[in-house]
Amino acid sequence: MAINEKSYAYGASKSSIREIFAYGSARKAEIGEENVFDFSLGNPSIPAPDEVRQSLARSLELPPVQLHGYTPANGIPAVRAAVAASLTRRFQAECGDAPVAAADDLYLTCGAAASLSITFHALVNAGDEVIVIAPYFPEYRVWIETSGATCVEVLADQSTFQIDTEAVRAAINEHTKAIVINSPNNPVGSVYTRANLEALAAVLREREAELGTAIYLISDEPYREITYGAEVPWNPAIYDRTIVCYSYSKSLSLPGERIGWVLVPPTNPEHDRLVLAVAGAGRKLGFVCAPAIFQRVLADCVDVPSDVEAYARNRKALTEGLTRLCYEYIEPDGAFYLWVKALEPDAEAFFQKAKALDLLPVPSDSFGCPGWVRIGYCVSYETIVNSMPAWEKLAAQYK
Numbered sequence: 153m154a155i156n157e158k159s160y161a162y163g164a165s166k167s168s169i170r171e172i173f174a175y176g177s178a179r180k181a182e183i184g185e186e187n188v189f190d191f192s193l194g195n196p197s198i199p200a201p202d203e204v205r206q207s208l209a210r211s212l213e214l215p216p217v218q219l220h221g222y223t224p225a226n227g228i229p230a231v232r233a234a235v236a237a238s239l240t241r242r243f244q245a246e247c248g249d250a251p252v253a254a255a256d257d258l259y260l261t262c263g264a265a266a267s268l269s270i271t272f273h274a275l276v277n278a279g280d281e282v283i284v285i286a287p288y289f290p291e292y293r294v295w296i297e298t299s300g301a302t303c304v305e306v307l308a309d310q311s312t313f314q315i316d317t318e319a320v321r322a323a324i325n326e327h328t329k330a331i332v333i334n335s336p337n338n339p340v341g342s343v344y345t346r347a348n349l350e351a352l353a354a355v356l357r358e359r360e361a362e363l364g365t366a367i368y369l370i371s372d373e374p375y376r377e378i379t380y381g382a383e384v385p386w387n388p389a390i391y392d393r394t395i396v397c398y399s400y401s402k403s404l405s406l407p408g409e410r411i412g413w414v415l416v417p418p419t420n421p422e423h424d425r426l427v428l429a430v431a432g433a434g435r436k437l438g439f440v441c442a443p444a445i446f447q448r449v450l451a452d453c454v455d456v457p458s459d460v461e462a463y464a465r466n467r468k469a470l471t472e473g474l475t476r477l478c479y480e481y482i483e484p485d486g487a488f489y490l491w492v493k494a495l496e497p498d499a500e501a502f503f504q505k506a507k508a509l510d511l512l513p514v515p516s517d518s519f520g521c522p523g524w525v526r527i528g529y530c531v532s533y534e535t536i537v538n539s540m541p542a543w544e545k546l547a548a549q550y551k
């Protein structure tokens with residue numbers, strides 16, 4: 153009996169990030185943890201804030217059925233109300249008189265991965281296209297394709313890594329259902345400026361009017377809180393047809409706990425039907441509800457700030473070290489990734505030379521863009537400092 157070939161193919165061709173991480177773990181067992189400089193995975197090295205532990209301890213005192221029971225599919229009402237109130241406090245000024253979020257606009261999920269798959273399934277019909285800005289988080293393609301759409305790559309401006317809005321204009325056609333943006337960005341660390349986002353919104357509106365279609369902006373924001381001073385504009389205030397996908401994997405260092413949300417802002421023209429389509433997509437995909445204990449953590453920690461200091465210290469050590477060695481990179485305004493120019497046109501060949509020195513960045517081809525590598529600096533400070541001699545040896549091979 154034949155099995156599903158598409159699923160087989162996704163299982164058989166692992167993400168290259170995961171493959172490099174697995175190689176790094178095996179290599180550490182072989183030659184010692186301190187001798188391998190693994191920059192592959194976006195797993196936060198900062199512990200979750202103490203408020204998370206306190207919230208978990210409080211949850212354990214609840215009656216067992218409440219503690220472990222199913223919650224409503226879209227999440228515990230009081231938790232959604234707490235998240236909506238926090239969003240309102242933070243973004244009301246950008247929205248003027250328009251409402252920011254109410255409890256019923258939110259659907260709690262198992263992290264951004266679920267938020268995005270649910271959103272694609274809520275929007276897409278057979279034959280639709282979804283635009284991604286390359287370089288992009290590689291799992292987007294998997295989730296877009298499994299929702300039934302075609303993933304269309306549009307290269308970012310190759311000098312600034314902002315959105316190339318004219319290239320987006322050219323890529324939009326009558327099949328375009330949505331565009332996914334991610335700022336602060338994985339893999340580049342760039343933060344899209346307000347002017348860039350306004351220009352994108354203008355292009356989307358113009359193309360909608362020309363084609364007589366509706367184009368959604370899906371804003372994937374797991375790194376919103378991790379910035380080094382840059383403004384991260386609230387997209388629903390810039391473009392009406394926005395859906396926000398969020399996760400606490402990075403901001404509260406909870407990637408293994410699977411908790412996040414989808415927001416259909418009340419200003420979205422198709423709000424009521426979209427809220428139901430999001431709920432229907434969650435149902436269709438079998439999510440049932442987000443983890444109950446971690447829903448309650450949100451109610452307690454919704455305004456707890458991310459500890460960005462440690463990442464800022466790593467960023468400084470890494471950029472200063474690589475600058476001394478004459479590497480070229482894009483100055484990161486957010487997230488915890490550095491986008492470094494490979495020292496030869498073939499990023500994979502450059503990666504193989506790095507790997508021979510036990511340096512493990514991720515070559516850029518896996519993100520849909522040639523010629524660069526991504527260094528994830530959500531590692532220990534010592535890993536960064538101790539990796540510098542290897543980066544020096546790598547650069548010396550190209551002198």
Ligand code: PLP
Binds near residue numbers: 265338
């Ligand atoms: N989107 C981006 C840009 C990411 O970098 C990640 C994870 O690294 C995700 C989505 C998925 O995050 P989550 O752990 O919340 O599913």
